[in-house]
Structure formats: structure tokens, C-alpha cells
Amino acid sequence: MSQKPFEEIVAEHGPTVLRVCRAVLGPVDAEDAWSETFLAALSAYPRLRAGSNIEAWLVTVAHRKALDHVRAASRRPIATNELPERPARDSGSAGWESGVWKALEALPLKQRQTIAYHYLVGMPYLQVAQIVGGSQDAARRAAADGIATLRQTLLKGESR
Amino acid sequence: MMNERRAKVDESGLFAALPTIDEEVSRRLHRRLVEAANAAGVLDVAYRTIDTPVGALLLAATQKGLVRVAYASQDHDRVLDGLARDVSPRILQDPARLDRVAREIEEYFAGRRRVFGVPLDLQLSHGFRRTVLSHLREIGYGQTASYAAVAKASGNPKAVRAVGSACASNPLPVVVPCHRVVRSDGTMGQYVGGVEAKDALLTLEATA
Known part of the structure; x- marks a missing residue:
């Protein structure tokens, strides 16, 4: 069986992967991790074995991309004082x-x-x-x- | 673009407060993915649809050029599945890559364009059919040629039926003008987009 157009994969699994990224990384880094996940997935998609569980595959990729963010964050210096009443940092935190x-x-x-x-x-x-x-x-x-x-x-x- | 699918086992109800994924977020993420994919050179097929007097047309382009034009009657979803199989499954909706083609097609239907200038990718057509397509492009705007004449021009005068099937399988209708091929008795003959569409295109070209 041949593969579906990747557009369908994004439509079908995009929301789930975003929810995962948000729950693991929070509002600021979630959309970056989502984008990195789907770019990597698009790139590797033609080599994906037929019959693979696409959702599990995407979550595995998202897991690794989220880890990259966690590691990068742990290397960043930590602000000693949280700014009071900090406004939403970007559109990613909306809602x-x-x-x-x-x-x-x-x-x-x-x-x-x-x-x-x-x-x-x-x-x-x-x-x-x-x-x-x-x-x-x-x-x-x-x-x-x-x-x-x-x-x-x-x-x-x-x-x- | 994205359909929100409720998590199936959030029995705890604790995540009800997670933000919903609205259209705006979906669009923003999709646009970002398309940009990154183009920059990385991994978007093999970009597509969009445009509305025309002969219905919605699907336009698809590889990095080489326009690879597919399809009428709604050909079922756009099936056509995309075919592109995934025959070209590459790395397919995303990306109107920007099709901007120029869309503009030229709009000009054509407005009677302001007679020749298409966009680069074509003929990879979906092989052998004699491809030879036929290259000769179709020699039939000028507002002109017609018979299936027999095209067979002769393509170097095989007996292959009249093969010219018919080359036209019927033309991956680039409108742009590669198979609608300009008619029967020897002057009647229109069949068309990949249906006889009404053929009539509309020939009428447009005769009057514009």
C-alpha cells in the first residue's frame, strides 16, 4: 500500500502532537517542538515502514525534540527572580x-x-x-x- | 486543516484547562512547517486549488515545475493519493509555490493570456504519450487539430487512438492544451475534464 500525502498526516495528528508538546514543555517551547517534530517527520516520511503506527512514530519524534528543548533549557542560566505580573511571552501561551x-x-x-x-x-x-x-x-x-x-x-x- | 480530536482517556478531567487548538494556531503551525520544509528542500510536492469557470482546479508543483492540474470531476483527493504514490508522499498544501501558475490560469480564463510561461515537470507522462504532449503545445491558442493530425505530427500516423488516450491521461490539462484536439469530422470528442469544460475552453479561445 502506498503512503498518504503528508498533508493528511498533519491534519490527522497535528493536534495530538501539539497537546503532547504543550503538556511536556509548556506554552513557550511547545510550538517550536511541534514544528521541529513535523519537519523531521516530513523529511523521514518516505522511509517509514509500511504499516507503521504513525501516531506512535510522531510521539516518539516529539519526545526526542522535547528532550532537546529540556536539555537546552537546563543549560541556560536561570533567572533568579521571576518578574512579577509577567505578560504572556508570545502567542504560544494564548489560551x-x-x-x-x-x-x-x-x-x-x-x-x-x-x-x-x-x-x-x-x-x-x-x-x-x-x-x-x-x-x-x-x-x-x-x-x-x-x-x-x-x-x-x-x-x-x-x-x- | 487540523481537526481537534479529544484525548480518549482524559478520565481525570485534569487537562480540560489545556488550551484548545483553534484554527489560528493550526494555520500558524502549518505555515511555519511549509516554510521550514521549503527551506530544507524536503517539500517535494506543493499544491493548492483555484476556482475557475470550469470548476475548482487542483494545481500541484514539484521543485522543477507544475506537475499536475486536475478537474474536480477527477477527485482531488484521489489525485493527491496518486501524486503520493507516483512522485513523493512529501506533499503539503502551499499556495505560495503555485502563485504564478494560479495567476496565469486566472489571466487565461479572463481572456488576457494565450500562452503559459510556467516551467512544467512532465515526469508523470512517458514514452509516446509524452511525445504527444510536446506536440499538443504546438497547437496555438484558438486553433484546433484533429487526433489524426496530432498522430501524424507525433511521428505515428496510425496511432490515432493512442493520441486519444494520451489526451485522456494528460496530467496537465488547460496548460498543455489537449482541449484543442478534436475529431476529424469537426465534432469535439471526449475531454479529461468533461465535454462541457472542453466546450467552455474552446468557446473562450474563439471569442477572447
């Missing part, structure tokens, strides 16, 4: 309800990744584990711990 990214950002990276791949994409933990490394059980635990923390943080925020 974010305050608190959600803050709560996600406070989680360890692996918890954010497993939550994104399992809860936002709908991947089974076996597949999640293949992407983040480690065992299926470890992936399940990371996601469960992350969700528990998130629930606590966000519910606490609501009752304030």
Missing part, C-alpha cells in the same frame, strides 16, 4: 489557563511525559515505556504519581 502549566511544570519530567503519552494520546503503558524507557510498571507508577500530585495541586488551587 492557557493559569495554573495548569505551573502544576505540570512542577512535576518531574518523566511524570509529565508519561501523563502526556498515556492520558493525552491514549497510548497503553507498554508503548509509553518503549518511548520513555524503563518498564511498563515504572511508566504506570510515574503517571499515577503525577496525576495524584496534579489533582492535589489543582484542587487546592480551586478551593482557594
Whole structure:
């Protein structure tokens, strides 16, 4: 069977990949990571084996691109004082309800990744584990711990 | 462009507050991808559609030139699937690469253009059919030629039917003027875009 035009791949999977990038990286870097993911995917697309799970393939590429951003960010000097009442840094943050990214950002990276791949994409933990490394059980635990923390943080925020 | 698909297992409901992906975000990301893909030289086929008096036309171009023009009756989705198979699956909607072609086609339908100047990529046509296409381009605006005459010009006077099938499979209708080939008795004959479209083009060229 021949491959679909890549335009269809973007239409079908673009939103899911963006949600993943947003959950893992937050509003500022998400669109950069999305663009890098789809450029790399377009480039490699003709070599993709027939019958491949395209969503899993794209999430795997997005996982690596997001890691690049995380590593780059960890090498950047950290501002000692957060500016008060900082306005939205760019259009990428439009529509974010305050608190959600803050709560996600406070989680360890692996918890954010497993939550994104399992809860936002709908991947089974076996597949999640293949992407983040480690065992299926470890992936399940990371996601469960992350969700528990998130629930606590966000519910606490609501009752304030 | 992108259809928002609800995450299937957000049973926690915790992500309801994540921003939705609206049209504006989709368009911005798509535009960015197209730019990056062009800069990296990995956008093998760019396409767009334009509205014309003979319906919506699909225009597709490789980096070499215009590779495909298709009528709505040919089913644009199927044509794109064919391009993915026969040229490359690295296909994105990119109106900018087709700007010049679109402008020339608009001028043609407005009666202000008689010859197309855009570079063509004839890779979808092979052998005798390709020879036929090159001779079609010698039939001037407002002129017609019979299938038999084109067969003769293409070096095979007996291949009248083959000329018919070369016209029927012309990957670049309108621009490569297979509509100017008619039957020896003066009647129009068949057309890849339907007889009505052929009639419209011939009438346009006779009166413009």
C-alpha cells in the first residue's frame, strides 16, 4: 500500500502532537517542538515502514525534540527572580489557563511525559515505556504519581 | 486543516484547562512547517486549488515545475493519493509555490493570456504519450487539430487512438492544451475534464 500525502498526516495528528508538546514543555517551547517534530517527520516520511503506527512514530519524534528543548533549557542560566505580573511571552501561551502549566511544570519530567503519552494520546503503558524507557510498571507508577500530585495541586488551587 | 480530536482517556478531567487548538494556531503551525520544509528542500510536492469557470482546479508543483492540474470531476483527493504514490508522499498544501501558475490560469480564463510561461515537470507522462504532449503545445491558442493530425505530427500516423488516450491521461490539462484536439469530422470528442469544460475552453479561445 502506498503512503498518504503528508498533508493528511498533519491534519490527522497535528493536534495530538501539539497537546503532547504543550503538556511536556509548556506554552513557550511547545510550538517550536511541534514544528521541529513535523519537519523531521516530513523529511523521514518516505522511509517509514509500511504499516507503521504513525501516531506512535510522531510521539516518539516529539519526545526526542522535547528532550532537546529540556536539555537546552537546563543549560541556560536561570533567572533568579521571576518578574512579577509577567505578560504572556508570545502567542504560544494564548489560551492557557493559569495554573495548569505551573502544576505540570512542577512535576518531574518523566511524570509529565508519561501523563502526556498515556492520558493525552491514549497510548497503553507498554508503548509509553518503549518511548520513555524503563518498564511498563515504572511508566504506570510515574503517571499515577503525577496525576495524584496534579489533582492535589489543582484542587487546592480551586478551593482557594 | 487540523481537526481537534479529544484525548480518549482524559478520565481525570485534569487537562480540560489545556488550551484548545483553534484554527489560528493550526494555520500558524502549518505555515511555519511549509516554510521550514521549503527551506530544507524536503517539500517535494506543493499544491493548492483555484476556482475557475470550469470548476475548482487542483494545481500541484514539484521543485522543477507544475506537475499536475486536475478537474474536480477527477477527485482531488484521489489525485493527491496518486501524486503520493507516483512522485513523493512529501506533499503539503502551499499556495505560495503555485502563485504564478494560479495567476496565469486566472489571466487565461479572463481572456488576457494565450500562452503559459510556467516551467512544467512532465515526469508523470512517458514514452509516446509524452511525445504527444510536446506536440499538443504546438497547437496555438484558438486553433484546433484533429487526433489524426496530432498522430501524424507525433511521428505515428496510425496511432490515432493512442493520441486519444494520451489526451485522456494528460496530467496537465488547460496548460498543455489537449482541449484543442478534436475529431476529424469537426465534432469535439471526449475531454479529461468533461465535454462541457472542453466546450467552455474552446468557446473562450474563439471569442477572447
